[in-house]
Amino acid sequence: MAQLLDGKQLSAQVLQEVASEVELLRAEYGIVPTLAVVLVGEDPASQVYVRNKVKRAEEAGMGSIEHRLDAGTTQDTLNELIDHLNNDPQVHGILVQLPLPSHLNEDEVIAAINPAKDVDGFHPLNVGALASGRASLVPCTPQGCMIMLRQIHPDLSGQNVVVVGRSNIVGKPMAALLLQADCTVTIAHSRTKNIESLCRNADIVVAAAGRAELINADWIKPGATVIDVGINAIDVDGKRKLMGDVAFESVARIAGAITPVPGGVGPMTIACLLLNTIRAAKDQLS
Ligand SMILES: NC(=O)C1=CN([C@@H]2O[C@H](COP(=O)(O)OP(=O)(O)OC[C@H]3O[C@@H](n4cnc5c(N)ncnc54)[C@H](OP(=O)(O)O)[C@@H]3O)[C@@H](O)[C@H]2O)C=CC1
Numbered sequence: 001m002a003q004l005l006d007g008k009q010l011s012a013q014v015l016q017e018v019a020s021e022v023e024l025l026r027a028e029y030g031i032v033p034t035l036a037v038v039l040v041g042e043d044p045a046s047q048v049y050v051r052n053k054v055k056r057a058e059e060a061g062m063g064s065i066e067h068r069l070d071a072g073t074t075q076d077t078l079n080e081l082i083d084h085l086n087n088d089p090q091v092h093g094i095l096v097q098l099p100l101p102s103h104l105n106e107d108e109v110i111a112a113i114n115p116a117k118d119v120d121g122f123h124p125l126n127v128g129a130l131a132s133g134r135a136s137l138v139p140c141t142p143q144g145c146m147i148m149l150r151q152i153h154p155d156l157s158g159q160n161v162v163v164v165g166r167s168n169i170v171g172k173p174m175a176a177l178l179l180q181a182d183c184t185v186t187i188a189h190s191r192t193k194n195i196e197s198l199c200r201n202a203d204i205v206v207a208a209a210g211r212a213e214l215i216n217a218d219w220i221k222p223g224a225t226v227i228d229v230g231i232n233a234i235d236v237d238g239k240r241k242l243m244g245d246v247a248f249e250s251v252a253r254i255a256g257a258i259t260p261v262p263g264g265v266g267p268m269t270i271a272c273l274l275l276n277t278i279r280a281a282k283d284q285l286s
């Protein structure tokens with residue numbers, strides 16, 4: 001059986017480090033690192049994530065501000081709010097929950113965020129910094145995946161990795177971090193040929209396709225490490241059940257190490273969001 005990479009436990013360790021950094025910043029500089037989360041619309045899954053983020057921030061002694069705007073909010077109103085948060089010295093990190101309602105332009109919103117407060121690492125300036133290996137605010141989900149991978153592979157050099165998915169928020173920044181760690185990286189997506197055999201040759205598979213149980217045991221080399229980013233909400237007898245992109249039961253019998261869903265990458269993402277908020281707060285010290 002594969003070793004279980006417990007994201008709940010590992011994130012609790014990270015959050016403890018966050019809490020002591022918060023205490024230090026309070027004692028030395030009299031600041032309370034503060035995260036502002038903006039949610040537009042009433043998507044229930046987004047509400048769960050946002051609530052979790054705010055809860056964890058408060059547990060770590062950080063400040064948090066939640067802005068809930070109704071689904072019909074205009075681009076101008078949203079831009080004004082971001083402008084206000086950009087200029088508020090009490091706010092160190094800004095996260096605008098994605099996806100936005102379709103009448104809003106996500107690229108424009110992301111570009112409006114002060115790059116120094118962009119704790120998602122989605123601003124073009126931060127994307128460029130990551131691509132050229134001098135990032136300070138690294139996207140939270142890939143950052144969390146790297147912490148998990150380091151548990152198994154303290155040295156990632158030379159590992160063959162397949163990342164399934166090429167989104168701006170997960171797949172692409174994940175590939176950039178792995179490349180920086182001297183992995184040999186293949187990015188697979190919906191048009192990739194022979195995806196199953198590509199994965200079966202990999203030492204590490206990172207699954208971020210958003211397709212429930214896309215990856216089964218036939219795709220995995222015995223002993224490989226499998227990181228499951230996917231969060232797919234499935235309705236089972238009227239109850240909401242979370243499934244990853246990996247068929248956990250069967251893959252766990254083949255893999256060397258595997259992350260569960262829930263309790264894997266999700267909690268690490270939130271922990272890294274708070275790490276980024278601390279980092280941003282430090283960089284904003286006059
Ligand atoms: N745990 C966490 O903290 C987080 C989890 N997530 C979850 O991760 C998953 C991915 O999120 P995100 O990157 O935003 O999703 P997107 O929908 O933006 O991207 C999905 C990617 O997967 C590719 N893909 C889709 N179907 C297949 C397939 N059958 N075979 C191979 N590739 C495929 C797509 O290819 P193409 O480009 O060709 O369309 C695309 O590149 C989702 O389940 C999401 O909920 C996301 C963020 C954080």
Ligand SMILES: Nc1nc(=O)c2c([nH]1)NC[C@@H]1CN(c3ccc(C(=O)N[C@@H](CCC(=O)O)C(=O)O)cc3)C=[N+]21
Pocket residue numbers: 048049052095096097098099120140141231242261262263264265266267269270
């Ligand atoms: N600007 C922006 N930044 C994001 O980082 C961002 C976003 N938008 N939009 C949506 C995705 C998704 N995402 C998750 C974070 C935590 C869990 C998480 O904690 N999941 C728990 C389960 C939570 C549940 O019960 O639904 C777990 O996996 O154990 C899941 C998903 C961040 N995202």
Ligand SMILES: [Mg+2]
Pocket residue numbers: 099167
């Ligand atoms: Mg997307």
